[in-house]
Amino acid sequence: MGSEDVLKSATTLASYSVLLQVMFRVLTFFMNAFTLRFVSKELIGVVNVRLMLLYSTLVFLSREAFRRACLSEDTVGRTWRQVINLLWLTLPLGCLWGFVLVCVWWWVLQAPDSQIVPHYVPAVVIFCLAALTELLAEPLWVLAQAHMLIRLKASKTFLEYFMLYVVSESLAMIAKCLVTVTLVVSVPQWGLYIFSAAQCVYAGFLVLCYIAYFLHFLGSEEAKRKSFPLEQMSELLPSRVKGQPVINLKLATLTWSFFKQSLLKQILTEGERYVMTFLNVLNFGDQGVYDVVNNLGSMVPRFLFLPIEESFYVFFAKVLKRGQDIRHQKQEEVFIAANVLECLLKLVLLIGLIITVFGYSYSYLALDIYGGELLSSGTGPTLLRWYSFYVLLLAVNGITECFVFAAMSKEEVDRYNLVMLALSASFLLISYWLTCLFGSVGFILANCCNMALRSLHSFVYIHRYFHHSDHNPLSGLCPHLALMITLTISSILTAFSEHQEEGEDEKVKRPEMREEDLIQARDKLASGTQVKSKTFEVMEECERIGKVAPSVFSNVRSGAETVFNKPSRRK
Numbered sequence: 016m017g018s019e020d021v022l023k024s025a026t027t028l029a030s031y032s033v034l035l036q037v038m039f040r041v042l043t044f045f046m047n048a049f050t051l052r053f054v055s056k057e058l059i060g061v062v063n064v065r066l067m068l069l070y071s072t073l074v075f076l077s078r079e080a081f082r083r084a085c086l087s088e089d090t091v092g093r094t095w096r097q098v099i100n101l102l103w104l105t106l107p108l109g110c111l112w113g114f115v116l117v118c119v120w121w122w123v124l125q126a127p128d129s130q131i132v133p134h135y136v137p138a139v140v141i142f143c144l145a146a147l148t149e150l151l152a153e154p155l156w157v158l159a160q161a162h163m164l165i166r167l168k169a170s171k172t173f174l175e176y177f178m179l180y181v182v183s184e185s186l187a188m189i190a191k192c193l194v195t196v197t198l199v200v201s202v203p204q205w206g207l208y209i210f211s212a213a214q215c216v217y218a219g220f221l222v223l224c225y226i227a228y229f230l231h232f233l234g235s236e237e238a239k240r241k242s243f244p245l246e247q248m249s250e251l252l253p254s255r256v257k258g259q260p261v262i263n264l265k266l267a268t269l270t271w272s273f274f275k276q277s278l279l280k281q282i283l284t285e286g287e288r289y290v291m292t293f294l295n296v297l298n299f300g301d302q303g304v305y306d307v308v309n310n311l312g313s314m315v316p317r318f319l320f321l322p323i324e325e326s327f328y329v330f331f332a333k334v335l336k337r338g339q340d341i342r343h344q345k346q347e348e349v350f351i352a353a354n355v356l357e358c359l360l361k362l363v364l365l366i367g368l369i370i371t372v373f374g375y376s377y378s379y380l381a382l383d384i385y386g387g388e389l390l391s392s393g394t395g396p397t398l399l400r401w402y403s404f405y406v407l408l409l410a411v412n413g414i415t416e417c418f419v420f421a422a423m424s425k426e427e428v429d430r431y432n433l434v435m436l437a438l439s440a441s442f443l444l445i446s447y448w449l450t451c452l453f454g455s456v457g458f459i460l461a462n463c464c465n466m467a468l469r470s471l472h473s474f475v476y477i478h479r480y481f482h483h484s485d486h487n488p489l490s491g492l493c494p495h496l497a498l499m500i501t502l503t504i505s506s507i508l509t510a511f512s513e514h515q516e517e518g519e520d521e522k523v524k525r526p527e528m529r530e531e532d533l534i535q536a537r538d539k540l541a542s543g544t545q546v547k548s549k550t551f552e553v554m555e556e557c558e559r560i561g562k563v564a565p566s567v568f569s570n571v572r573s574g575a576e577t578v579f580n581k582p583s584r585r586k
Contacts (some may be wrong), residue, residue, distance in 0.1 A: 044314075046192035051307065051386040053199045060303030061132045062210045063310075066142045068288040069120055070214065073146040075281045077109035078153050080274035084266055085157050095158075095245070096254065097263040101270065102154040103253045104262075109150045113143040124292060127299055138207035141215060148218040154251055155225040183224035191217035283439035287446060287458050296450045304395050305455040307386060312402035315370060316409045320363060324417045327359060331421035338424025342483055352418075353486035356477075359414045360491030367407030368494065372502050374403025376509035394455055401459040408466040411492065415473035422480060434472065438465055 120139045191213045198209040291302050334348045341349045378399035383391035442465040449457030
């Protein structure tokens with residue numbers, strides 16, 4: 016396959032990926048926006064940060080090492096019975112991790128106020144059970160990934176697996192959102208039970224999608240034509256193999272090695288949430304707002320930049336020879352790779368600059384439309400403004416690292432992994448320090464610093480890579496002067512428009528609040544004046560005709576003077 020064919024395939028795959036993900040996510044986007052109007056930000060913080068961290072930690076630590084070991088090139092093609100037996104160990108390992116994590120979430124972490132966020136303890140258990148449910152699909156997932164993607168390497172087969180993965184994931188997410196919306200509207204007093212039930216539906220739906228696919232696929236003519244190693248669903252269950260150990264010891268040893276790496280990887284991947292959860296730098300309300308803004312701001316990187324990066328990584332990996340000097344490669348291939356990299360940098364830079372300019376100006380309006388006053392008040396707009404700039408750094412870094420990882424030799428990748436480890440560890444420290452100084456904005460500032468350093472490393476590598484050639488793909492990061500002038504003018508105009516919009520909103524809100532407060536104050540004042548007047552009239556009348564009980568009157572008069580701070584009139 017020539018370079019142009021590879022480029023065409025990568026572009027087509029990226030386009031399909033973007034379209035499919037956008038189509039399936041649009042519905043969930045509006046459902047989440049609807050849900051935000053019925054729940055408190057404290058509830059969102061507990062669910063999206065505290066409980067989802069429990070879920071992701073349990074799932075990742077239970078299956079990541081098995082995935083990487085069973086999908087290694089030197090293990091694919093071995094006895095699938097031993098591989099399946101090993102994969103089923105994810106379930107008991109998940110139970111062990113679940114017990115440990117539930118104890119930590121119960122007794123180590125501070126529980127939220129039950130009046131604001133009810134049913135916390137049962138929700139922890141239910142989220143743990145939902146994670147264990149998702150682990151039931153692990154043997155099916157690895158089979159699909161290994162056999163369809165690695166062994167066959169066919170574009171049609173890859174598209175089949177891609178559709179299975181994207182459609183099942185998206186349908187499960189839609190089912191989760193439907194359950195959430197229905198329960199939030201009908202039984203809002205359930206609190207965390209709502210999101211616990213929705214998470215169980217998500218996990219169950221995901222497992223059912225994989226089971227339904229394999230029920231259709233196993234034993235079919237297509238499976239026989241592709242020499243699929245299994246013929247019926249019962250073969251997916253663990254069983255012994257005559258004359259062979261239950262599991263492959265070499266594969267089990269490799270799994271243990273990956274497990275030690277995955278533990279560190281999980282801490283670095285979910286570093287923000289661990290800092291929020293264990294160090295208590297933010298309250299649950301601020302955690303909820305930060306998580307919503309983070310999810311909203313990351314939509315463009317997830318739906319647009321990530322598919323481009325994944326597809327063109329394949330392109331660069333096929334066109335360039337890993338770890339080899341470009342002077343010893345085909346110059347036609349180098350020319351195409353350099354031009355594609357320059358065009359990609361121009362594209363993502365343009366998109367990132369547009370998002371930064373308009374995102375800064377319209378953050379308040381976007382959050383007000385998406386989540387109402389829950390998000391538009393407080394730190395929400397400031398978070399989204401900084402995140403708009405972070406998206407620009409994400410866009411540039413994603414493309415440059417995509418090229419760097421495709422061109423690096425194995426030794427260079429190993430050295431870069433050590434650099435990434437140091438950057439990730441420093442990110443955790445910087446994020447804690449900046450959060451203590453600036454609140455939730457500190458997390459985004461720490462991400463910006465981390466991404467800028469990673470981009471700088473990629474710039475240096477690309478410059479050295481093309482040093483002995485006439486190509487300079489980094490020139491794609493130098494926008495045209497006319498573009499910068501246009502964006503600057505747009506930034507000024509949109510910022511002024513946003514300022515006017517916020518001012519109009521304040522003018523609309525203030526008279527209503529003042530009028531309401533004045534009405535209440537007037538009623539209270541009138542009522543108090545009437546009581547005060549009647550009290551002194553009665554008191555004076557008693558003084559005039561009730562001289563037989565001077566001690567009683569004296570007590571009444573002194574009490575009234577104390578309450579109303581006004582001396583009575585004596586005749």
